[in-house]
Amino acid sequence: MAPEMTTLKGKPFSRAELDGLLRRTLFYTPSFEIYGGVAGFYDYGPPGCALNANIVDLWRKHFVIEENMLEVEGPMVTPHEILKTSGHVDRFCDWMVKDEANGDILRADHLVENVLEMRLKGDKEARGLVHVEKEEDPKKKKKKEKALANLEAKKLDDALVQEYEEVLAKIDNYDGAELGLLIEKYDIRNPATGNPVTPPTQFNLMFHIPNIGPSSSLYGFLRPETAQGQFLNFAKLLDYNNHRMPFASATIGKSFRNEISPRAGLLRVREFLMCEIEHFVDPEGGKKHARFHEVADVKLNLLDRDTQLSGKTEVSPMPIGEAVEKGIVDNETLGYFLARVQLFLIQLGCNPEKIRFRQHMATEMAHYATDCWDAELQTSYGWIECVGCADRSAYDLTVHMKRTGQPLQVRERLDEPRTVEYWAAETNKKEFGPKFRKDAPAVQGAIDALSDELREKLSVELKEAGKITLDVPNFGDGKVELTPDLITIEKRTRTENIRTYTPNVIEPSFGIGRILYALCEHVYWSREGDESRAVLSFPPSIAPMPVVLYPLSSHPDFKPLIARLSALLRKKRIHFAVDDSSASIGKRYSRRDQLGTPFHITADFESVQKNTFTLRERDSMEQVRATEQEIVDAVVNMVNGEETWEDVQARLPKFEGQAIEEGEEERKE
Incomplete structure (x- = not known):
């Protein structure tokens, strides 16, 4: 549920007053307003532009300069093939429902969340209702009795209150079918009309570009993230960095998401500024970080997935060094960036007591992530994700390497030769070439990109089932079946002078508009004794x-x-x-x-x-x-x-x- 907010000086918080102030002073304003506006788009005025630029400037100093990152900039228009390979075409989706009577489109998880929160708020009000005094005027008494009866009707059974709270704690973990069951179980309807809604269906969030150039033979999307440009340039960046690992790249730029139902001002928009980091790290050795000791004592408020799955939202304050040691946070590099993110948010002026790090649950994680923590800021809208820190493993480099055949890998010369065991996957050229013809290079690329761990599993499957199935992008239905006459997978040893590996990636991704708005709530207050004298206490380094x-x-x-x-x-x-x-x-x-x-x-x-x-x-x-x-x-x-x-x-x-x-x-x- 959205928290009861207070200002910096302890006075009751009014979102309407702050929003009025920010719009009146032109921090931001709805885009295209004199034409009626379009939901999910906002313009920044002079103070908003200055604040936005100062936040980005501090971000660049705190991360790019401090960490010697390699900054790159790519186009916002991205061809279909790239986002198909990355998985965004098939998986970058949210669940939506439709009002059966008037056709309103609603995001399914937000609908469930909003309705249950309203019911819990009504229950809270009902439990605190005031009794009618006998001496009251009869007309006033009748009116008050009616109001109290309406409140009484909002009371919930204690078990149902607990059930609602557990659902809300796990709201990000439900898939479409599960959201549909919740909507049916709790009779959740469109709050604006009271009408029932359809079962959830998937909606891809990318803006489609029907043609790039006049021939219309090439089409694409407005990018949903800035990361892909960094992955596609990995080999060039590695060469620029004299083949030294680890290293990080960074991009600052606009991204686009065709939100189902934009809401909450700058917190959910269709065009927004992102600052993204891709830290490329050797997967061997536990993803250590050379500077982790500098942040090991930084204490974070952690909300791990096990706590959420138990239906609770209590955070565990813990030094990041202890969290990594206990395995709550998977590795030092991920932990290092979580700590650095908190230090950045505090330097901006965010209230440390209103910062927490929430771990993604299994079904909530992006298709490319193996672990993810969100830096969330508490606002009058509740806890809002402002920074995502994902361990993308080797997913992106692997799929692009598989699709293009380009070697997006690191070759490291060893001080001394070493003997290693590995699983070799070899094709029978006489059968393989005639079988796949022009598609043979793509299938071979998919085989070459298999990890050693996966090859071991496939060797067992090939022996027991007599066949294996591989994912090969843009090949028929994307699946290829291989039998023992086409491929052999066996364990071998070799002596290496050069080690070749695909780096893993830790990605901190910042939504600047969300940070800007949450910061405004954190620094907003009014003079004691004169509530009309509003103040925004931005630190001098970022003040507009x-x-x-x-x-x-x-x-x-x-x-x-x-x-x-x-x-x-x-x-x-x-x-x-x-x-x-x-x-x-x-x-x-x-x-x-x-x-x-x-x-x-x-x-x-x-x-x-x-x-x-x-x-x-x-x-x-x-x-x-x-x-x-x-x-x-x-x-x-x-x-x-x-x-x-x-x-x-x-x-x-x-x-x-x-x-x-x-x-x-x-x-x-």
């Missing part, structure tokens, strides 16, 4: 507008001072604005607080006389006074993370002069 300059009035003596400050800030590449409106200084401060501006520099008459300026900090509203250069240096240092406000307060004189906040001005008036 780090500093604003204020002349105290329109007096001409202030203009050259503001011009000099502007020149200094431009030289330091600090984004700033000048607010010389006729509003009082307190109201101007308040206006910028709701845009998240952390620092305010004011020029007053003492500035004219002594060349000193006040510097106000957003959250505390405290001020210091110093020279022009000292103030600019302090702002630059704080925006660049080299100083904190406490550091600045310790070395610059505190100011308690004439500058008055908006609330004080109103009281004086």
